[in-house]
Amino acid sequence: MEVEKSGFLSEYSAASRFYILIVAIGGAITAYYSVLDFKGVFWFELVVWLGFFILSECWPVTLITEDQITISFVLHISAVVIIGVPAAVLLAGISSLLVELFSRKPIVKTVFNCSQYMISVFATGFVYYQLLGLGPDVYFNMHLDLLAFAASAAAYFIVNTFMVTIVVSLTQRLHILDVIAEDLPMIVFYFGATVCLGVPLVLIYRMSPPATILLTLPLVLAHYSFRQYLLIRIESRETIELLADMIDQRDTYTARHSSRVAHYALEVSKRMHLTVKEMNDIYYAARVHDLGKIGIPDAVLQKPDRLTQQELSVMQRHAELGYNVLSRIRLYARSARYVYSHHERPDGCGYPRGLRESEIPKGSQIIAVCDAYDAMTSDRPYRKALSREKAIAELQKHSNTQFFQEVVTVLLEVLRDEKSPETSSWPEYYQYD
């Protein structure tokens, strides 16, 4: 696993920079002692392993919190057993450096990833050989060494995951447990499913190095399947969002309404200290909150004049229609309830159910306020946009009746601190259940 946050050092907080510096120093010390301890490995073997490492890092999969996962950890752990800790540490650092430089990644990210890989490999080797109680030339023995191999794989997983999680937590200002909770199920599944291939890889390599090519296919297949699975999830989400944008265009003549609402909903959610999972659900609900308008006739949806009571009833069905569609899609199962209640009001005069106060889910409260603000500040065919000041005055005037006081207060903080409207984005990530 490696961090994928891009940018310059100045974009990182002081705490992030300090942490990255500590990891970089740790990486440098690990590299130094690995050079001192390096001995007894054929150059040809080193070149082959370097090639394996580089190839394994070329097709990463991006996870929920923007960090990436590659198949390289299987090779790192296997290399510790086969060619020893110093060589494995140095090759992990060199391969990471070459891949990152070739991909023109920012220097901060390159230094961090090289360092954390070397430290992870060193921790793996330390655990393996401590448990084994033998030197690095030990022959991999199925009966005795399996326990040491499993423990060293666990050490790699823990050290690597924590180092990357901490930097994600610091750079995205999220609680570390939140970050772990979001990524952990997917990482454990992927790691557990693929690391088992390390054992046959070591055994086959000891018998006949060229025969390890036989394991290439299952390794590539495992990684490819995982990658495709995540890509399909992304494409499914993008398809629904594209549909929501088309409905926005049909309704408001701009495909950006839902994107802006999602942006504000996310910013508000962050300041309300919700969990990553809640932020995730709210963001994606906001992104498609008016999807149900797909079932509203043009004569009602695009009517420039005031709607009749009957037309209003037809229009109000969009919240329930959206819920009916989204609740059937696994990716939106949790977000659907926020869509259902995004027109409810604290005074109970909203629709479709006339809920009151705490009966209304927090996500719906947030979307309702952000939706109203963006609607007021956008041009419509039948009226000009209100100024930001007038829209804010409206939100304040109707706090506690139409809008939720707490959300209005937080949205005003977001607007006050906004450098330019709609600049942040939520990473393209996935829900895990």
Ligand SMILES: [Fe+2]
């Ligand atoms: Fe709506």
